[in-house]
Amino acid sequence: MRSPFAYVPGSGPLQSASPGAAVFYLGALVAVAFLYSSPAVLAAAGVGVALAGHSAGADRAVRAALRMGLTLALLIVAVNALVVNRGETVLLRLGELPLLGRVDVTAEALAAGAVIGLRAAAAMVGFAVYSACVDPDRVLRALRPLAGRSALTAALISRLVPVAAADAARLRDASRLRGPAAAPLGRAALVRRLTAGSLDRAVDVAATLELRGYSLTRPDAARGGVLLAPPGLDRVRGFFKSRYDARFYAVGAIVLLTAIAGKVIGADGFHAYPTVEPGFEPATVVVAIVVVLAGLVPWRRGTPRRSSA
Amino acid sequence: MGRSRGTAVASGLLCAALAAAGCGLGPGEGVGEVSLTVTRDFGAERLAAPVAEGARESDTVMRVLDRNVSIETRYGGAFVQSIDGLAGERQGGRPYDWFFYVNGLWSPVGAAEYPLRGGESIWWDYRDWSASTRVSALVGAWPQPFADGYEGSRHATAVECRGGGASCALVRERLRDAGADLTAAGAAGAIRVLVGPWARLRADDDAAALEDGPEASGIYAEFADAGGGFRLQGLDEEGEPGRDFGFAAGLVAATRRYGAPPVWLVTGSSAAGVRAAAGLLDGARLRDRFAVATEDGEETPLPIPGGGPR
Numbered sequence: 001m002r003s004p005f006a007y008v009p010g011s012g013p014l015q016s017a018s019p020g021a022a023v024f025y026l027g028a029l030v031a032v033a034f035l036y037s038s039p040a041v042l043a044a045a046g047v048g049v050a051l052a053g054h055s056a057g058a059d060r061a062v063r064a065a066l067r068m069g070l071t072l073a074l075l076i077v078a079v080n081a082l083v084v085n086r087g088e089t090v091l092l093r094l095g096e097l098p099l100l101g102r103v104d105v106t107a108e109a110l111a112a113g114a115v116i117g118l119r120a121a122a123a124m125v126g127f128a129v130y131s132a133c134v135d136p137d138r139v140l141r142a143l144r145p146l147a148g149r150s151a152l153t154a155a156l157i158s159r160l161v162p163v164a165a166a167d168a169a170r171l172r173d174a175s176r177l178r179g180p181a182a183a184p185l186g187r188a189a190l191v192r193r194l195t196a197g198s199l200d201r202a203v204d205v206a207a208t209l210e211l212r213g214y215s216l217t218r219p220d221a222a223r224g225g226v227l228l229a230p231p232g233l234d235r236v237r238g239f240f241k242s243r244y245d246a247r248f249y250a251v252g253a254i255v256l257l258t259a260i261a262g263k264v265i266g267a268d269g270f271h272a273y274p275t276v277e278p279g280f281e282p283a284t285v286v287v288a289i290v291v292v293l294a295g296l297v298p299w300r301r302g303t304p305r306r307s308s309a
Numbered sequence: 310m311g312r313s314r315g316t317a318v319a320s321g322l323l324c325a326a327l328a329a330a331g332c333g334l335g336p337g338e339g340v341g342e343v344s345l346t347v348t349r350d351f352g353a354e355r356l357a358a359p360v361a362e363g364a365r366e367s368d369t370v371m372r373v374l375d376r377n378v379s380i381e382t383r384y385g386g387a388f389v390q391s392i393d394g395l396a397g398e399r400q401g402g403r404p405y406d407w408f409f410y411v412n413g414l415w416s417p418v419g420a421a422e423y424p425l426r427g428g429e430s431i432w433w434d435y436r437d438w439s440a441s442t443r444v445s446a447l448v449g450a451w452p453q454p455f456a457d458g459y460e461g462s463r464h465a466t467a468v469e470c471r472g473g474g475a476s477c478a479l480v481r482e483r484l485r486d487a488g489a490d491l492t493a494a495g496a497a498g499a500i501r502v503l504v505g506p507w508a509r510l511r512a513d514d515d516a517a518a519l520e521d522g523p524e525a526s527g528i529y530a531e532f533a534d535a536g537g538g539f540r541l542q543g544l545d546e547e548g549e550p551g552r553d554f555g556f557a558a559g560l561v562a563a564t565r566r567y568g569a570p571p572v573w574l575v576t577g578s579s580a581a582g583v584r585a586a587a588g589l590l591d592g593a594r595l596r597d598r599f600a601v602a603t604e605d606g607e608e609t610p611l612p613i614p615g616g617g618p619r
Contacts (some may be wrong), residue, residue, distance in 0.1 A: 010447075068597075079565045085369070085421065086385065086387060087386065090335060090336040090337070090367040090373055090374050091335070092332070092333075092334055092335075093332055093334075093335075093337055093366065093367050095332045102424060108386065128405065271381075271382075272385075272386065273386025274371060274372075274375040274380060275375065275380050275384055275387065302575075
């Protein structure tokens with residue numbers, strides 16, 4: 001079964017946009033989550049990226065990321081409440097605990113943990129949408145002129161890790177098919193088999209790369225570069241410009257500018273300590289609304305639902 | 310039925326265990342009264358009326374402060390940035406920040422982590438720390454730390470008489486009246502009170518820190534060798550000489566090295582100075598002072614006000 005975060009080609013605006021535009025747009029929404037501590041804006045950033053994912057047809061990725069993000073958020077709230085004693089409003093005294101010392105659960109520590117958790121959840125949804133909607137090959141191709149070897153390494157990883165995951169799933173299925181009386185497959189045996197298979201595959205990949213001349217320097221020594229792909233592929237550079245790019249760049253810029261302006265005029269007045277101050281100003285509402293509306297940008301009337309959704 | 314009864318019994322036992330371990334809802338029961346003082350410039354000016362209030366089981370220095378004044382914090386609530394709008398910053402090129410003392414001692418932990426057990430004297434001071442980043446002990450919380458101890462436990466007090474003569478008896482009397490448990494000199498863990506002229510006290514390692522300046526001792530005073538005698542010099546907030554006292558001057562100051570017990574100095578340039586210093590040991594004359602010099606019956610708080618930025 002395909003991972004919910006795996007890229008699925010599509011014809012929507014986000015999938016069709018060039019990688020730079022898509023990354024800038026999604027990055028702007030995630031950046032808001034890191035710029036602000038206001039729960040209203042953080043929630044808006046989460047809703048914004050979730051809407052962007054929904055509009056792009058990546059519902060499955062959004063749902064999976066929300067499940068993971070909110071679970072992580074709950075964990076962060078619980079840990080923060082236990083390890084941070086600060087805050088005026090003591091809700092619960094747990095006395096002296098081993099390693100933790102004196103533990104007072106305060107409303108402020110819970111609020112601070114919720115803010116950190118909300119930020120983590122919004123970032124996870126943002127990365128899930130990116131992973132599901134932005135073609136990794138196009139991202140790597142865009143990065144190749146900047147860091148050729150890194151792009152090659154990332155390209156190999158992006159292919160070999162899913163292959164290893166598929167191998168593991170197949171091995172588990174095979175072990176189950178041996179019947180209920182068979183001894184269960186131990187984790188160590190599975191890891192051993194996967195490692196051996198991965199090493200075999202790595203040797204094959206290295207041989208293939210060598211055969212295709214990836215280790216050779218360019219004939220044009222003056223350029224001093226490394227030949228990473230057949231020269232003909234260079235011509236495709238610039239081919240993937242999209243009519244949606246301007247839209248994503250513009251909205252990303254609006255989101256960033258609004259967030260920075262809001263920060264300057266005091267839209268982020270939230271403080272957890274020493275007592276919780278919501279800092280809910282009209283400017284906070286404006287920033288939150290802009291961020292939520294930005295999530296609708298990938299929407300297109302009549303967008304066909306993707307098979308993975 | 311049996312299963313639900315078992316669950317109820319287990320829950321009851323868990324609650325009883327938690328209650329026995331000191332757990333509970335809310336801030337908890339009262340543990341006694343604590344006092345709060347907020348000043349600036351080494352205690353020169355009170356910024357809020359002194360407060361005495363009952364502390365709860367869960368109270369910390371930060372919680373008591375937050376209940377009584379308006380504060381802003383940094384670093385996730387761990388550091389007090391401003392009190393009643395007066396914020397830590399550079400003024401005239403000199404760094405100013407808020408520092409707190411409990412029972413006259415600089416705290417080894419942050420205000421949010423300092424638990425209160427009742428009886429503590431909390432003092433917040435906004436000061437220039439260009440000359441000394443760490444003033445580890447001060448005298449203005451008298452009769453603390455002698456009466457109730459420090460850092461959660463009570464400690465005995467050892468008066469070490471180094472040529473102090475009759476002044477030693479006066480110091481012992483004042484300490485006893487203040488509620489100190491007096492013990493023999495050299496007792497482990499005891500608060501040390503050194504009494505005697507500076508020429509004798511300077512042989513003690515803790516007292517000798519005074520000769521290395523405020524950065525080492527936290528005391529804004531020094532004794533200058535004036536050929537056959539020592540003259541007391543008061544230093545200003547920048548650690549520069551601010552006032553020369555005569556040969557009859559006395560000094561009451563406190564210092565502390567790392568986690569060792571605090572050391573009080575009751576000293577002077579001469580026997581007369583030591584007598585004058587011993588006479589200062591009472592609440593009214595030491596209150597809100599980091600250290601005090603005395604000459605001709607006149608008390609001078611240290612450091613000497615240098616008229617820095619306000």
